[in-house]
Amino acid sequence: MAEKKQFSDQALREIEAIAASYPVRKSATLPLLHLAQREFGFIDNEVVELVADTLGVKPIYVEEALGFYTMFHRSPGGKYVIQVCTNISCSLLGSDDILSYLEKRLGIPRGSTTPNGLVTLKGVECLGSCGTAPVMMINDTYYENLSVERVEGILQDIGA
């Protein structure tokens, strides 16, 4: 049987420090979901129960938050999660072309992962970097002032 998922000791210390910044422990739900995603890569039912346990709340409350916020994922993503902004300023400056290029180049439609598990591709809403549109995020990093050429260079850098 697979080992049950647990927070590392280091993570648990981090969690207690986080929880201490709120008068109500449940406030640590979002911070813990971020931490859990960092630790386990995605948030499945087992992780939901772990987070709920750690917070001292019923799992349904963690489920409620998980279903609402777009940054948390219920299933594994690729090693690189590429999120291309498709909102107004980026779309005025060619984000549709960027996203189409990525789909063609990676051979997958938006919203899916390459068969080798390297890249997940998504279109997302405004990333708050409109002055350097078109923009995309790869994992936690912003890539700005994109062109098809620049995107191709980035794909090669990540081995895609």
Added chain:
Amino acid sequence: MAEEILLKNVRIPGSDKIDTYISLGGYKALEKAIRTLSPDEIVEMVKKSELRGRGGAGFPTGLKWSFVPKDVPGPRYLCCNADEGEPGTFKDRVIIENAPHLLLEGIAISCYALSIQTAYIYVRGEFTLGAQRLMAAISEAESRGFLGDGILRSGFNLRVHVHRGGGSYICGEETALLESIEGKRGEPRIKPPFPAAVGLYDSPTVINNVETLSNLPYIIMHGPERFASIGTRRNTGTKLFAVSGHVNKPGIYELPLGVSLRELVFEHAGGIIHGRKLKAVMPGGSSTPVVTSEHLDVKLDFDSLAAIGTMLGSGAVIVMDDTTCMVQVALRLTRFYRHESCGQCTPCREGLGWMVKILEGIESGKGSPNDMGLLIDISSEISGKTLCPMGDAAVIPVQSTIRRFREEYELHFEAGGCPLVQARASVG
């Protein structure tokens, strides 16, 4: 060049570090506030400055602060709204990443004025670097006695915490933000009661935008009269204008409130790309009614834009040239609002989906002239009939593009689709 209040030092390398900030006069305003001013005096200064909220609503900050009851025992909170989700807006990011101590000093002054001991900075989840910079800055400030217990060896204590969002536009709405900090879905609350009375954990709470709070050090150091001498009457100070879209020099421009749209777009932002013509502008983000070249001489301030039927909003100026299809713009933004709807209110949740279907039909040539009347109808069943202002905002792209670009919608029906798409296809 006009005086810069907020961006004065952001281009200096290491501007996010406390030593740089202090060497440029940082935290002197906090010192002046704690050592020489009473909390009430500071609230009066903010009122006198006529500072208005920079997040989008433009509500007078001093007035908002005065709603916090003085006689209610128990904790009270300040939440800094660093969610920056309004499409077109990217101005708080420059303060968060490059001048976090300016923001922290503004937060500390505000909390001192309001007798608040705990503050949360709600940073949108995607701003990972921003959250890191803020947390590092808080550590630095605590180690130097500008935050924490006994600030500047006074009796004033303040803990500031960074709380990262999880990806949700509606969490920029102040009550949804509170729900999110409490660990719940970002579903806005009914108002009244207002957060000043019943806010975070049912306690009195003030929520202010990053840019609003970052103006506090200047107001304390230089006085409200000097602040009010910038800009126009009742629209005082500078504004961070975030210019994007079809301009040669997109970016952030700090200018006095009241600068003309023409000056911002053509002098500062370098005019329209490829020598094209300006077609439309959203002057304050996607939730503001679109204006055209006939409005280029309007002053960019709260009251002047309201007078012509639009809004300053967040000061996110989205510029569109004549290659833009306004129906596509309306569709893109209505899809956005539908995606971001929290789902509580039937008109927003169902109505926006319906509007998207109609717009998709128009754009693909399957629409009919009745659709415009239907879109206006549905809009009026959403606007003013939802729990939070997002319902009102969500219908503005459709309403304002139909108002200003009716013929363009009509051309879609006549042409059996998008004329601009067809023109591009025929050029090949």
